[in-house]
Amino acid sequence: MNKKTLIGIAVATLIAGPAKAEEIVLKVAHFWPATALSQQKILEPWCAKIAAESNSRLKCQIFPAMQLGGTPAQLIQQAADGVADIVWTLPGYTAGRFPSVEVFELPFLTRNAEGASRAAWEYYEQFGKKDFEAVRPLAFHVHDAGHIHNNKREIKSLADFRGLKMRAPTRLTNRMIAHLGATPVAMPMPQTPEAVSKGVVDGYVLPWEVIPTMKLHEMTKFHTEMDPSQPSLYTTFFTIAMNKAKYESLPDDLKKVIDANSGAELSAQIGRAWDESAPAARKLAQERGNQFHTIPASEAGAWVKVGDRLAEEWVKEVSAKGYPGQEMLDSARALIAKHSK
Template identity: 45%
Template sequence: MSFMKSAALAAVLGLTATASVAQEVTLRFQHFVSPNSANPKYFIEPWAKKVEADSNGRIKVQVVPFMQLGGKAPEQYDYVADGVIDGGWVIPGYQPGRFPEAEAMEMPFMTTKNAEEASIAAWEFTQKHLADDFADVHLIAAHMHGPGIVHKRAEEIKTVEDFDGLKLRGPSRAATMLLNKLGATPIGMPVPAFPEALSKGVVDGGVITWEMAPSLKLDDLADSHTDVAGDKAFYNLFFIWAMNKDVYEGLPDDLRAVIDANSGAATSAWAGRAHDLGDRDGRAVMEAAGNTLATISVEETARIQALGDEVVADWIEEANKAGLDGQLLIDDARALVAKSAGTARPLE
């Protein structure tokens, strides 16, 4: 056990000792976006309140936005694992190469455009293939966000050729691989830097979800928002909601049971659904601004998907060289996505 893990566990035990009979515990969870963003608004904060209610107030969940407890978003996994914080929202892909198997869920056109059902698949994929990868944290949920959209200045994307030469902010390794195939120049940058880069012409646009568009002021900074045809997402991101393992194991049995009851497939679906609600809200803001909301034709989408298939083939070869069974990972991801299709509830 690391020093920081020991300190975290001691802190929990100290709190429970002072509370004696009540054994009250405060858990500090951290995320890296605005509290008004979809996941915090529709999942993280409600999850925290439900845990508090289910524990009859014996667990207090403190949710802290914008990485205000320290570190940067790419460091979040280690902050949780080492006990600097009790739990947090993590994008494993922010550490390229560390969790390669998780990238199977992020391949172009892998998931449907419904984040709730894609997140059910993500949880099952995690249980089947990623338990060892995340063995040093306690997993609460694994989920996907909604479909990635191309947001840019000037007119919408209509053809594959329209990508040629565009400087586009790329959110993940898989999305960057696809943008390269399309002839665009991917520019890596954290989400908060995107609006300024777009306003100054450093980038022509970027690929990101509908839900994030309002908080990034894309109703003002972008002119067009383009999706691909069909029910599959242009790209997606894989997330986990996780807790420090020693802190979790140090909880009294009944409080650990509260965390367990708010973990797993249903909780993962809840986290995904938060993004579906956010996408609905964000799309409405872009539409109300009078921006162009476009969908690439079925024929051009097929051309993009063919390039996406090349990305998948390249990834399988790369995974095989790393000692993984790349084809098995892709096949299992696709099978789980197909299995979860149609399971989502209608949005309110």
């Protein structure tokens, strides 16, 4: 190679500039519509943040509403298998697979989603790592207070549940429905509007944010809430989880970007977004003239006893599977109290 050729190569290299770093696109899948809080207030800002902090080397391609195929219950396995790089789902959609974290779905345990979500991450680090060893968790969180919604009658006491078919999302929330006196019907959230409109169920339990997203406030007449001085009737446990092989394949500097944007802070941020979403969503049901009833604190005792029975049952069940059930329950309660002040 002569001198003139070498100079030409050098000049071309200078003009072209340094080689562009490889762009890595993460496939992010979830079951909500693209208009939901989960995508607009959490995933899209999160993806923008990791793009900025990686100089656009990390980017997301978001697949809402199960666009990668499968069912909501299959999302966690899709993350394990690499069908998706990151998923957002309910561990409770696969009943019995993640018993350690079910404790957060027990009735009357949480007071706000932000504190309970921060507690959830800390709890996972103590008790949940074995259950989630097939994936790399990025966040754990709960939603804000869940409430009772139905079309048959105003629910003012436990007796009013008799004869009702009520949708709930997970094993423990369905058991709670049964203990309250209704017939539980298990189904993922996306199936709920059709089930309500066709009368497959008389009602459902959900937090406020989800209801207008699914237009359920337009299909529902009655809403029952606990007195705000009381802990939440129930909540549901979620995770954002990443495929382990995809994470391990990242260069160290990009792993640091993911690490800096996951964990307790991300979990608490998600919980806070859910807490903040409730008033505006509830207002839409009010504006339609739907009927509301609050269970006063003075009458909450019978409801709380339902939660106590369910907690006792859960401790026995998970202890029989080799988990330290009572220690897990006590720890969850202590962590929630610590982070919810």
